[in-house]
Amino acid sequence: MSSINTPQTETQANANTSAQALGAIQQNIQQGNFAQAELDAKALLAKSTDQETRTMCWYLLAVGYRLQQSHESAIEALNTLLVITPEHSRAFQELGYNYRALKQGKQASIHFYKATKINPALLSAWQALLPIYQQANQSSATKLCQSQIKQLSALPKPILAATDLLYDGKITQADIMCRQYLQKNKHSITGLQLLADIALALKATSEAEFILETAVELAPEKPEVKYQLFKIYSKLGKFAKALALANTLTEQDPQNTFYQLAKATALVGVGDISAAITIYTDTVANGHTQANIYLLLGHAYKNQGDIKASVTAYQQAYSADPYCGDAYWSLANTKTYAFTTTEIDTMLSGTQQQDISVKDKIHLHFALGKAYEDQGANGSTSANKYKDAFTHYAIGNKLQRSTLAYSHESHRSFVKSQINAFTPELIRQLKDKGHSSAAPIFIVGLPRAGSTLLEQILASHSTVDGTMELHEIMGLAANLSKKQGNKPSYPFNLGSINNDYFARFGEKFINDTQVYRQGGTYFIDKMPNNYMHIGLIKLILPNAKIIDARRDPMACCFSGFKQLFGEGQEFSYSLTDIALYYKNYVTLMDHWQQLFPGEILLVNHEDIVANTDTQIRRMLDFCGLEFEQACIDFHKNKRAVKTPSAQQVRQPIYTSGLAQWKNFEPYLQELKDALNSDVA
Known part of the structure; x- marks a missing residue:
């Protein structure tokens, strides 16, 4: 009897074929056979519709071009890749290498930094950033780089590699590597923390909670583990437990701003919003005027029903960071805020900026959708405004959908x-x-x-x-x-x-x-x-x-x-x-x-x-x-x-x-x- 391929087996067979082809392209690049690698990559692009395969093809093409010092071609390939997969950390890292070779230091630093924002475990990107910041006498950025390099260099190599995989979205591989490490190092707190992050990425939040509670028992002296568990409790809505942990952390380190903000978050969770607002305003008064703190303050005011105060806080957030997408979306999300022409122009400008994150662009597009919808409801050119509004809603949704794996x-x-x-x-x-x-x-x-x-x-x-x-x-x-074993769940x-x-x-x-x-x-x-x-x-x-x-x-x-x-x-x-x-x-x-x-x-x-x-x-x-x-x-x-x-x-x-x-x-x-x- 002849076998019939099901759609699933055909898909798997295609994936295996693509993986073999990509492996051959990569091997040719490593051996310096760049012309053959380019031919094979373009042939695979011509017949493959799979997003992951196409992304990898463009990435390998870009690496090959860079190694041949064809930097403009490499940049073009990487920009094509980023249309397919906007949050590809190594594409931004490659752009950094190419701009550095072209002696465009500012562009290099922008792209290396973007790479580290998406994947904080990219040690080579941090190492590339350090001399750029040192040469520019950017002391705070230099300290951040040095701290990250020191922290990542101290990690066991399997944990660093697994962390890298996790940030790059290769969750299954990260999970396997982390568990293999923990089999030999059962009480590794670093390993348990990473395993909890992996569980969280797999949406197994309760498992992450159990792992971190175990880690806290093993290392009660490590506040960073308690802080990680705090975030899990908050995600699960267990705000009473979160508040108890936050109280412990602030008692241990009263000057730690992160712990103070954690306590405020938990207070909002249990309904004590006035106390949370006090912490947020005290934090701002102490010189911490970052956009995210104003956002938290605005959310607290909104929860309390003080829309006027929340609007002021959101405006302070975008004053601190002109392209802070969340600030504009939070204003739109009050449902009553009317954007000014200046704010709309700033948002439009933000959607076109190369160095703005995909997350910020998503927020900006949704906010623009609401801005134009409101104009359509109030103006004589309503049809055009509704069309503009839908255009931005559609772009925002498409970008957000590209970051998710919904089935x-x-x-x-x-x-x-x-x-x-x-x-x-x-x-x-x-x-x-x-x-x-x-x-x-x-x-x-x-x-x-x-x-x-x-x-x-x-x-x-x-x-x-x-x-x-x-x-x-x-x-x-x-x-x-x-x-539970072979039992049904x-x-x-x-x-x-x-x-x-x-x-x-x-x-x-x-x-x-x-x-x-x-x-x-x-x-x-x-x-x-x-x-x-x-x-x-x-x-x-x-x-x-x-x-x-x-x-x-x-x-x-x-x-x-x-x-x-x-x-x-x-x-x-x-x-x-x-x-x-x-x-x-x-x-x-x-x-x-x-x-x-x-x-x-x-x-x-x-x-x-x-x-x-x-x-x-x-x-x-x-x-x-x-x-x-x-x-x-x-x-x-x-x-x-x-x-x-x-x-x-x-x-x-x-x-x-x-x-x-x-x-x-x-x-x-x-x-x-x-x-x-x-x-x-």
Whole structure:
């Protein structure tokens, strides 16, 4: 019987062929056979569409050109490479070598520095920068270089090599090399720290937490390990633990600005925003006027509801760094700020600067999108302004998408796994095994679907605490997903778990979230991605209330597309990806509705806007709450809000946002097609 190649094996075969061809090109360059290497590289470019292969081809061509002293050709090849892969550290390092050879010292230093920004483990780039800074008498830059060279040179070679691989995005190879080193050096703190970074890159945040907690136990005298663990706690939303660590660090080293800022971050996390603002303003008063500190201050003011003060802080950030993309995007993200002509011109200039990072350019494009959209809403040339706005949103999304590794297939597979695992039989088997508390109210939904508005309404009730997007359910799911030998992992392992554990899980959730509460009978967890785990939630907390925030598909998807999120939501940077994600969200929510009839309340944003009083009373009835006028007057609630909708929920409900997407309708055919397609 003849074998038939599946698409997967064909892909693997093509990858193997490309790897062999690249290996041969590299060998020819090493042996000085430059003409043959160039011919083979161009031949491979002509037939390959794989991004990684094409990137490597252009890189090898550039190296060959440089070794032949054809520096202009090398620079041209590297610029082509950077169009394909904008954050390629070694391409910037190669540009540095070529500009140095052309005696263009400033350009050389710019590109060597860019290389180190992307990959701080590039020892050779730091070494190339040092004499440039010394010759220019740049004392602070020289000290930084010397410090980095000393630190990197002191690392064991396998750890330096693995760190290099990690920063270059070769995470699997970095993981293998690091683990091999740790097998021989089990208590290496440096090795454990790197392993935690690798786990973080693999989105195994709970594993990174465990590794670093182990490292802290082994080396309690090393503050840098505690600081790394602090960042993990913050990422997981464990702000009480983060604050305890930050307090320890500031007690050990009161003059350390990083530790003071860490404490402020944790204080914001637990809701003590005034104390955080005091730390930020004291830090600025002590002469630390970097853009990132003003950004943190601005975010804290925004969370507190002081938009005027937040705007001032963001403007101070771009005064400190004129092309600080995050400052402009943060201004746009207040949703009420109107950019001046000067600010727009500066942003446009920033998008064209060669020495501006991709991250800054992404922020600038999103901010320009918002600036032109606002002009379109207020001016007579609206059609052109909306076209300009969409152009910048599209560029920003494309750039952001190029930095991510989102897979629609992975999300679809996850949804299918939840549907296949959570059957009526499983629910009957584990019914009422969880913790009896009725305190949690979960609000789930896609980003920009109106969940923050629903939270603000319910949190205005005297018996309900608004908290934040809590990470506890996601953390529990991650822990249950850990592979135990040949045993199935989450969600297929729930039927084999000791039934007593479900009540323990529920009790742990109640205890762990206590720190975010203010004494109310009920509290809200507004983590949008909890929709993935409603089955798990109902098993551990069968009496919890769940509200599904929905919005018109076109409005919801396009609103997500024009929002640059702080992290996560990787699906939102492509119109097709976001449409397919929306459809799979609906598929999974339909499954939960069938499994738990009457226990999940669907609230459409359009219904809230059209019949506010009726829908608010409907929500209160579902949650078993008495009517209170404060819920109608939710916009008067001064509680801290940490989502992009913070300013919007401090205003009465308005209808103008319902059809904003229609201003962009001529450019949204891809979104319409994906929403209407049979693909899911």
